[in-house]
Amino acid sequence: MSLRTTTEYIEDVSPGSGALPPRAWYASSDAESFSLNGDWRFRLSDTADAEDDSFAAPGYDAGDWAEVPVPGHWVLQGHGSPVYTNHLYPFPVDPPRVPTENPTGDHLRVFDLPGDWPADGDAVLRFDGVESCARVWLNGTELGEFKGSRLPHEFAVGRLLRPAGNVLAVRVHQWSAGSYLEDQDQWWLPGIFRDVTVLHRPAGSVLDFFVHASYDHTTGEGTLRVDSDVDGRVSVPDLGIDIATGEPVTVPVEPWSAETPRLYDGVLATRGERVPLRVGFRTVALSDGLIKVNGRPVLFKGVNRHEWHPERGRALDLATMREDVLLMKRHNINAVRTSHYPPHPAFLGLCDELGLWVIDECDLETHGFTEQGWRDNPVDDDRWTPALLDRAARMVERDKNHPSVVIWSLGNEAGTGRGLTAMAEWIHGRDPSRPVHYEGDPDCRDTDVYSRMYAGHAEVERIGRGLDGGPHRRRRLPLVLCEYGHAMGNGPGGLADYQKLFDTHDRLQGGFVWEWIDHGIAHPGLGYAYGGDFGEELHDGNFVCDGLLFPDRRPSPGLTEYKKVIEPVGITGDGTDGTVRVTNKHDFADLSALAFSWSYEVEGEAVDSGTLPVPALAPGASADVKLPAPPPAAPAGEAHWTVRAVLAAGTPWAPKGHLVAWGQLPAAERRTPYTAATARPVSGDGVIRxxxxxxxxxxxxxxxxxxxxxxxxxxxxxxxxTDNDDGAPWQPDLRYGLLWRRLGLHRMRHRLDAVEAGEDALTVRTRVAPAARDTGLSTVYRWTSDGDRLRLTVGTVPEGDWTVPLPRLGIRFGLSAVDRVEWYGGGPGEAYPDTRTAAVVGRWRSTVEDLQTPYVRPQENGARIDVRWALLGGLRVEGDPAFLLTARRWTTEQLDAATHRSDLVPGETVWVNLDHGQHGIGSQSCGPGPLPRYHLPAEPAEFSFVFSAAAAPTAG
Structure with a gap:
């Protein structure tokens, strides 16, 4: 047993002891291996010293222990509870000490070797991920302990293995000195959450290898050299390569890129083993102040990706990882930042295969030290530097052979200090072929990229125009927004405005939306749980639900919007001159893989359609393509050309016909609805008709x-x-939700001033105002009719000193017996003033239930924008001008009071909002609010609706 006490190794700032040096990861070879994933015996203790080590000895009776699956997190399996904090440490900050109350899980697995297990050579026991500190025994012999939760650790075990009855014991502590380095805005989830594997190591097998595969864009040739700790030969049959390790060879190749992920299958053969290789030839360089791959600048259209599953946490299987990559590719995403730790290694293999640029980020964040002004921050304390270097090495050595990895990242929100400098110097020395990234380095001392989080549009434009200063400007470093567009709840807004800046200024090389998926935990009573739902004394609520996917991996409206914003083909024009401009926005690929079509639509109904011949434009090229003449028999009404680009053939990531890009061009203007005021108000029996x-x-x-x-x-x-209305607590002046509540806009009162039945109109004069305030809205409802239809014109004039924009401006009313809704306008999904790029003008149908967007924390949702007319049950509504439509089976007040989806109970009444306007969305939950042009100012306004009876919409 260990000579050190439990407290000594838990609170040791070193990375651990006993583990083998880090090396390249590969999925398989012809050497034997077997998985220890499955059900393990498990015992949970409240403290690190609550139990002795006798469970590690052979013969220990664990028959009364519980069972847990490995990979897994014990707090998601009924043993204790998860904890969510954004940056606050959920324990006293006294590095490297941790609390005595330290949940500790003892894991036990008894296993036999396969019957054909080789008798010669050595063997390695591999852990791909354990949170946060593990101590390991095999057959009663202690192998060592380690920290670094999202990193691999291996132990030599050949001399200890037996044919049968092997006892593997692992003690996992939730808190350790390593926890101070892992404050990464996520659930704290202890356990063995990645694979556990035993690998046979034959004599002469590969210890480590480094595939160097560069590409010269001027000659079209690639140079391959594979360095190995063991001599061997490298063969790539498709290229006719058969060379010794360490020997370079240059041959004509097709290069690898995220758009054209060409991989060559090869083999590294040594005396003891054959290791499969997947070689992608590409060169990454900083040139002319830009990040270039294969000689061309790249524009990152990326996301930040935490690993998440609503039931299994960070214990992901290959199918879930593949689903993530497929969803990204199908939504035009071309890059991933692995926030804020290296992912499961199989994920990077999928990025190689299917094509994504990757910023591979080290398992490092010390964000909680901001609470004490970064005092005692480990990255500026030399005692911690060996642990930081170990984390950097384990990332780089594991992932260095992936062509998808184009940038190394030192970590996230860890301040600055000597330890980061040491990491950067080591990475630059070990792998000079890739740039180094770190956002928290304002002087860019240790980085090759100027990186920012949540910079507003105006600042990004200044940087793009070269009007900023600082070391990054002097060094001509490119800007990458490693986080922007905070996708929390309804949003993010303003993505199209960012993309316009990226497309305009070369120095702006794109960014990564925060983040990929909501980290809601499946809960039988709440739907999905978030921070505070497990009784945490410190938590950050639903700030953990800030993704473009809902927890069940359904795309949110934010992802639909992002797909449109970053589509790789521009389709523009005014539609009246008979041409459409097509622009190839790819960095590498031409348009030969796409098929284009057109449709001519009147009032949202397709009248005619056909194929559109578009040349195979080179990257960055544009062409004006002639449209056909409008169909001569087309009915009168508002008309549009819709041009679509789809996959001409199936790819590994999407089938033939998958929609890649689209554009909609006006062809004929809308006729404004008109109702003559010919009917007269008639009074009698207490009513006016x-x-x-x-x-x-x-x-x-x-x-x-x-x-x-x-x-x-x-x-x-x-x-x-919305979460973005409520805003970030560190920006109180921009928290519009709070400002609106202070003004009392959530408790408006309606005073009746007059009811006037005139010759051709019924006029109702009111004042709408909050209690305790002198501000208000003088509001006049003017009703007219032509006998069959009823027209309402609403006029509002603000009174008093309005200092904030309005949340919305429109009318609300209740209807019964409404199940289905049909509308002509923007759809099919929700849209708001700054999230409307993906709204297609068309004729749409939906149930009332399907109009709702199921945000984990309920909030304003479901508006359809630019609605010309709508059918709600038997009621037809036309707008002048077009309006935003919302319909739901609960009131806004009930929606506002709900904290989880389960709080929303449908009623008999459908509450309908017809809005003249709404305030923009922005991403103020962490980033900037809506741009001023998306504000809804309190100013005089007039808008109209025409109501009439109509046949109810049918299913479809």
């Missing part, structure tokens, strides 16, 4: 339109605040 409208004679309130009952129609300015 005007055409199909029935009103309360005393209050002027609309009661019915024909046979359709209508309740509580009135001006509405409130929305259930």
């Amino acid at each position: 005007l055409g199909p409208g029935v009103f309360d004679a005393r209050t002027g309130a609309l009661r019915a339109i024909g046979d359709i009952a209508v309740r509580d129609l009135r001006l509405d300015v409130w929305r259930a605040t």
